[in-house]
């Protein structure tokens with residue numbers, strides 16, 4: 001099931017890259033919606049379930065919440081490292097293709113984590129799997145979009161950008177498939193989902209939402225975001 005859903009992620013990533021090639025003016029609405037769906041999944045579904053699965057307090061705080069904060073910080077750290085490289089290389093004012101490839105490789109690694117989270121969620125429960133599938137598939141559009149844009153922005157050939165896009169699209173399927181090889185204890189799964197939630201929230205708050213509002217600071221983008229959160233609340237409520 002997880003691998004089947006990961007195929008949806010595969011298609012969504014390719015769709016994002018395809019749109020990146022021919023920029024449309026509806027992009028900000030899709031990104032706004034993706035940000036809302038991610039916020040909804042993390043806050044309304046992922047965290048409550050992760051706390052239930054890995055709620056053992058560590059020095060007064062549930063383990064799942066500590067890992068959630070750790071995931072947020074880890075994503076922040078990775079982005080900071082990429083930014084430092086970018087500044088160092090770009091000081092001379094020229095765009096170094098290597099920077100684009102490094103950033104795209106980070107996107108591939110992230111997409112692999114998406115796949116693992118997908119498989120882990122389905123190991124916890126079916127409803128958990130569906131929730132994470134929503135979070136992964138909805139933002140994979142942004143993943144594909146960013147992978148293609150980052151690679152080509154720094155002067156890499158179109159063929160290379162397409163290659164990175166394909167790698168980012170295949171990574172969730174590979175990640176989900178690896179989770180079929182082992183069964184993890186529920187405590188560990190909950191912890192990983194907490195960590196994943198932190199990274200996901202960072203991605204939504206620091207990358208996707210600012211990009212959605214970048215060129216079109218419109219009310220409709222905000223409505224898409226709120227609609228995304230409301231949709232997840234509805235899904236969680238119905239599943240209860």
Ligand SMILES: [Zn+2]
Nearest residue numbers: 110111114143
């Ligand atoms: Zn992703």
